[in-house]
Amino acid sequence: xxxxxxxxxxxxxxxxxxxxxxxxxxxxxxxxxxxxxxxxxxxxxxxxxxxxxxxxxxxxxxxxxxxxxxxxxxxxxxxxxxxxxxxxxxxxxxxxxxxxxxxxxxxxxxxxxxxxxxxxxxxxxxxxxxxxxxxxxxxxxxxxxxxxxxxxxxxxxxxxxxxxxxxxxxxxxxxxxxxxxxxxxxxxxxxxxxxxxxxxxxxxxxxxxxxxxxxxxxxxxxxxxxxxxxxxxxxxxxxxxxxxxxxxxxxxxxxxxxxxxxxxxxxxxxxxxxxxxxxxxxxxxxxxxxxxxxxxxxxxxxxxxxxxxxxxxxxxxxxxxxxxxxxxxxxxxxxxxxxxxxxxxxxxxxxxxxxxxxxxxxxxxxxxxxxxxxxxxxxxxxxxxxxxxxxxxxxxxxxxxxxxxxxxxxxxxxxxxxxxxxxxxxxxxxxxxxxxxxxxxxxxxxxxxxxxxxxxxxxxxxxxxxxxxxxxxxxxxxxxxxxxxxxxxxxxxxxxxxxxxxxxxxxxxxxxxxxxxxxxxxxxxxxxxxxxxxxxxxxxxxxxxxxxxxxxxxxxxxxxxx
Numbered sequence: 001x002x003x004x005x006x007x008x009x010x011x012x013x014x015x016x017x018x019x020x021x022x023x024x025x026x027x028x029x030x031x032x033x034x035x036x037x038x039x040x041x042x043x044x045x046x047x048x049x050x051x052x053x054x055x056x057x058x059x060x061x062x063x064x065x066x067x068x069x070x071x072x073x074x075x076x077x078x079x080x081x082x083x084x085x086x087x088x089x090x091x092x093x094x095x096x097x098x099x100x101x102x103x104x105x106x107x108x109x110x111x112x113x114x115x116x117x118x119x120x121x122x123x124x125x126x127x128x129x130x131x132x133x134x135x136x137x138x139x140x141x142x143x144x145x146x147x148x149x150x151x152x153x154x155x156x157x158x159x160x161x162x163x164x165x166x167x168x169x170x171x172x173x174x175x176x177x178x179x180x181x182x183x184x185x186x187x188x189x190x191x192x193x194x195x196x197x198x199x200x201x202x203x204x205x206x207x208x209x210x211x212x213x214x215x216x217x218x219x220x221x222x223x224x225x226x227x228x229x230x231x232x233x234x235x236x237x238x239x240x241x242x243x244x245x246x247x248x249x250x251x252x253x254x255x256x257x258x259x260x261x262x263x264x265x266x267x268x269x270x271x272x273x274x275x276x277x278x279x280x281x282x283x284x285x286x287x288x289x290x291x292x293x294x295x296x297x298x299x300x301x302x303x304x305x306x307x308x309x310x311x312x313x314x315x316x317x318x319x320x321x322x323x324x325x326x327x328x329x330x331x332x333x334x335x336x337x338x339x340x341x342x343x344x345x346x347x348x349x350x351x352x353x354x355x356x357x358x359x360x361x362x363x364x365x366x367x368x369x370x371x372x373x374x375x376x377x378x379x380x381x382x383x384x385x386x387x388x389x390x391x392x393x394x395x396x397x398x399x400x401x402x403x404x405x406x407x408x409x410x411x412x413x414x415x416x417x418x419x420x421x422x423x424x425x426x427x428x429x430x431x432x433x434x435x436x437x438x439x440x441x442x443x444x445x446x447x448x449x450x451x452x453x454x455x456x457x458x459x460x461x462x463x464x465x466x467x468x469x470x471x472x473x474x475x476x477x478x479x480x481x482x483x484x485x486x487x488x489x490x491x492x493x494x495x496x497x498x499x500x501x502x503x504x505x506x507x508x509x510x511x512x513x514x515x516x517x518x519x520x521x522x523x524x525x526x527x528x529x530x531x532x533x534x535x536x537x538x539x540x541x542x543x544x545x546x547x548x549x550x551x552x553x554x555x556x557x558x559x560x561x562x
Contacts (some may be wrong), residue, residue, distance in 0.1 A: 021150030028108045030117040038125050039095055040230070040256045042067050047089045047106045047117055056089055062103045064093040064122075067176045067232050067254050094177070094230060094256045112117040120489070135223065141235030144259040149342075152265035155221055156281030156312035157375050158344035159264055160190070160499070163212035165257075168204060170236035172252070174211045177230045180261060185224070186217040187316045188340045215340050215378040217312055225261040232256050269373055274380050278319075280372035281312020282344065286319070286383045290390075292491055297360055297394030298493045300508070301327075302536075306350035307475045313338050313345045320368050324390055326363040327355040330509060354508065357392040360372070365390055444447040475559055482552050493555055494535040497528070500562050520561075529560055 021169070021378045026049070033044040049056060050530040076085050093176065103120040142165050149160040165174055180187065190213040197208050218224055234252040269281070284307055291302040305321050313336075323329045332351035339346050365388040374381040478496055481489035498508055506515060511532065516525030529556055 004219055022254065025174060026108070026110055026113070026115055028056075028106065028115045030103070030118040030120055032103075032107060032120050032122065035121065036123040036125065037095060039098065040258050042094050042232075042256055043122075043252050044090050045091050045093055045120065047101060048086055049088075049115075050084070050086055051060065051108060051110040051115075052087075054108050055111075056087075057107045058089065058091065059104035059106055061091070061093060061103065063096055063099075063124075064103070065096060065230055065256075067092040067094050067177065067256060092254055095122070096230070096231075098124050098126055100124070105315045140257070141237075141253075141255045142171045142174075142233055142257055144169045144231045144257045146229070146259045146261050148262045148264055150264060151262075152267060154267050154281060154373070154375060154378075155218055155269055156279070156315070156373070157217070159216040159218070159224070160342050161214045161216060161261065162210055163214075163259070164231070165209045165211055165231070166199075166201065167207040167209060167244070168201075171233045172335075173235045174209070174231060177232055180214065180216075180227060180229060182216065182218075182227075184220040184226060184344075185291070186215075186219070186312075188215045188345075189213070190215055190342065191342060192342075207504055213342065215342070215344070215359070217314065217345065218266045219312075219315065222265045223263055224266055225263040227261045228258050229261065230258055231258050246302075270378075270380070274371050274382070276369065276382075277371045277373070277380060278317055280307070280308060280311060280316045280370075281375060282372070283374060283376055284309040284311045284316075284372050286368070286370045286385065288388075289387050290365075290388065292488060293388060294391040294393070296497060297357055297392060298356075298497075299491070301355040301390065303353040303355055304350050305332075305353070306348050307370075308348035310344045310346045313347060313349060316349060318349050318351050319368065321351065321353060322366040322368055324355070324363045324365045326359045326361065326392065327357055327390075330354040330356070357391075359396055360392045363390045364388070365394065413556055471559075475556075478554070479556065493551075497535070497555070497558075499531060500559075501528075504562070524558070524561055527554070528562075531555065531558065 003403075011527075028047070028049045028051075030045065030047050032046075034041075037043045047056060047058065071087075071090045072087065073090075074085075074087045076083070089106075100121065100123050103121050103122060105116040107117075107440040108115045145161040145164045145166070147164060149162075152155075153159055161180070163176070166169070168483070181319045192213050195210050199206055199208050233255055235255045236250050237253045239249045239251050243249055287304075287306045287308060289306070292299075293301075295301055303321070304319060304404070307316055307318055321329075321332075330353065332353045334349075334351060336349045367387045368385040369382055370385075371380055371382045373379070474496055478489075478493050480486075481492045486492070498511065501511055501516075502508060504519070506519060511529075513526065513529040518528050519525065520528065534551065
């Protein structure tokens with residue numbers, strides 16, 4: 001009986017403890033490890049609560065930067081039969097400026113109610129002056145300097161900022177607490193291999209580490225810099241104790257250093273600016289590439305208009321092409337490749353056009369001019385692309401009419417009749433001829449009938465070839481060009497493949513892996529797309545041509561399946 005009473009006694013005691021724990025009033029408090037701190041001196045702010053549930057929301061740490069945290073911890077204690085619970089949320093902060101500041105209360109929502117902590121008042125003083133003098137004793141773990149590659153630049157000219165840390169102790173995890181905040185600039189962090197060197201600073205040997213590089217390209221004139229940045233790092237410090245082997249025990253402490261970005265003058269571009277200048281700055285080239293200058297009527301020309309070099313590619317636009325007459329011009333495909341480095345932004349932007357001839361003859365691709373500001377010369381420079389003659393041959397197209405003096409070029413388009421003979425429209429007053437020369441008109445009618453009979457004989461003797469014969473002839477043309485090392489062999493094979501796809505209902509601008517896979521299946525469509533991509537690459541990079549025999553064999557295999 002006594003044992004049963006003992007069991008119930010402890011059970012009732014546990015129930016009372018739990019009931020007391022949940023019945024206790026919710027509390028939320030805030031405290032700081034220090035109420036008076038120096039600039040760059042980290043301190044802790046801890047928010048404590050005895051509530052098990054609910055979301056604890058910290059205040060807005062205005063005038064302070066969070067160095068690390070939040071770190072959360074929970075603890076349950078039973079002392080003399082009394083149970084207690086507490087949880088803490090800890091932040092490590094550093095001040096941004098001198099003065100007296102208040103950290104507002106944290107909030108907690110629990111049991112359907114909203115609770116607030118007390119506010120904290122923090123006095124921020126100037127702190128320790130850090131100077132590299134031989135007489136100053138170093139009490140800090142590291143210092144940071146920000147170096148600029150240029151003191152003055154033009155708008156659009158690149159600047160490189162190097163962040164260099166001088167380490168007096170073992171330091172790890174160097175990081176900026178806030179990134180440089182510039183207006184009207186392109187900012188890009190550069191990939192580079194961190195480098196360190198040893199230097200004597202006063203009476204100590206320190207390690208100098210370049211730990212960050214950033215590329216800055218200003219878009220407007222003015223002064224850039226003057227901003228202060230804070231950088232944190234973990235510094236190894238002795239604890240004052242020793243281990244079993246009498247070696248000093250160490251701990252890692254967070255420290256913060258302040259560095260100032262040097263001022264850089266951003267100069268405006270010289271005035272007056274020439275006509276046609278669109279804002280391109282750097283060391284640039286305008287290039288116009290043609291896949292060929294002589295084509296048959298059933299072929300096309302690929303034209304690339306490209307800006308390349310080093311410059312402010314974030315604002316550069318490729319100029320609009322002045323198209324030649326006698327060609328259909330399709331919407332261009334845009335290509336670009338940009339790389340950021342210490343020398344600036346390097347790469348290219350280009351438009352790729354497809355020109356399809358409409359008439360045979362010779363046509364002029366007009367001259368083009370483009371102006372940019374050359375930063376190396378400090379002056380505007382105009383690039384001129386000379387006019388180029390394009391020749392179109394073949395029986396499939398008619399010729400363009402020659403322009404009369406003082407008039408623009410007029411293009412005469414073909415008119416196809418039912419029997420596919422090409423005829424041109426001509427205005428003739430037939431009534432006058434019939435009235436004035438009736439006998440001539442009779443002879444003309446008889447001649448036309450005779451000519452029609454002869455044309456039927458010719459048409460019968462030169463009957464159109466079958467589709468199989470045409471395909472065999474096209475294939476033979478490709479083989480001949482490939483075997484004889486014709487410089488246009490790659491273009492001919494590409495045109496033949498694209499022409500066959502167009503004949504099967506796939507427009508040139510829609511030729512892609514997905515379209516080909518849908519039309520011919522994944523395996524065959526992938527092979528066709530791969531060969532087309534190789535041929536397109538070889539047009540502009542002849543060195544990329546692989547085994548000619550291998551490409552020809554693949555063409556033969558695909559041609560049989562198309």
